[in-house]
Amino acid sequence: MKDLRLQEWRLLDYGPADAYMNMAIDEALLLAQEEENLPPTLRFYTWRPAAVSLGYAQDAESAVNRKLCLQAGIDVVRRSTGGRAVYHESELTYALAVRAANPLFSANVKESYATISKGLLAGLKNLGLEAQFASPRHIQRKQTDVRQKNICFLSPSWYEIMVEGRKLIGSAQRRLRGTILQQGSIPLKNNDKFLEICNFPDAQTDLMRSVWAQKTAGLWDYIEPLPLDKVKEALIRGFEETLPVKLIPGEFSALEKSLTRELEIKYRSPQWNNRNR
């Protein structure tokens, strides 16, 4: 019988940081869950400067055009979570770190996404949006175009949140022995600038642009732009309305601070980011 008593989760409401720091903090949260008796933690943050994050197993060379990224001042970082390349500019990002033994979660990946999605869907409803949690029946494994393989938003909707058939929230997980980190990206403006730094020949870029507009969305495509605090409040209420949780603003622990310092070195290193498959 699952223990569904009210849980107190820690809320960390952060502002902007660069890609490397963002990834270091998220991994610190994940590692600390194994080491210390910490509550499940939901963190919000944004990205400055704009960045591309690559999935853990992606090939660094083919995923995006590194030269164009450098010229445009776009950081490129590899995540510890799976999935594909995601562009982060005008967006709100969430990260959830929790133990797999938590009664609301499980070893089943799809179920864990479904749990978190409940909170996100209710949060979006609070903002006036009707969204769906998508899991495709059919698996498309073999994708012949390596560039298409690389772009998260062009992939089938694996456990994602969709509005009117367009992908709004994309997420990815990392699991250690007994802990789960889920990171998710909520674009505010649907920005196709990303396509310019992908390795498409010019003719394909126009095609990709129209596909992008059909398949992806930003929050401001559906609602009037709001201060980010209002968006976060709506999402927090969504979690508290649908899951037996109460989100309480908290602080980083001393261990998390020290882990972040070590992990920042890793995430800034070419050895980590330039990994080739």
Place this chain on the structure above:
Amino acid sequence: MYFSKEHTWVRLEGNKAVIGITDYAQSELGDIVFVEFPSEGDTITQGEPFGTIESVKSVSDLHAPISGKVTAINEELEDAPETVNESPYEKGWIIEITPSDAKGEVSNLLNEDDYQHYIDTERNK
């Protein structure tokens, strides 16, 4: 054949051991899209991560059920990672090792019945 609580299995075959993930693991993870192997010659240690396995939208550590030196990796999984889902105990094997202390270390693992009981408990928690 022995099973770990981290959902890997080991089959002892003479002086070598074959390692993979269990049927329960592949079913919980979902469709496998990538396996990150250690290199031949690497040493792996019981209970410690030796690689990762990525399913659709989740990257998980692979934990060594016993210690030893890697002698082979299943290269077929590079082009066909879904083999892990289709045949987790046979064609979907992940690495082969020369164990350093198989007899001693298997005492830390579960037999098939105990592993089944373990996952039944996990399912019902």
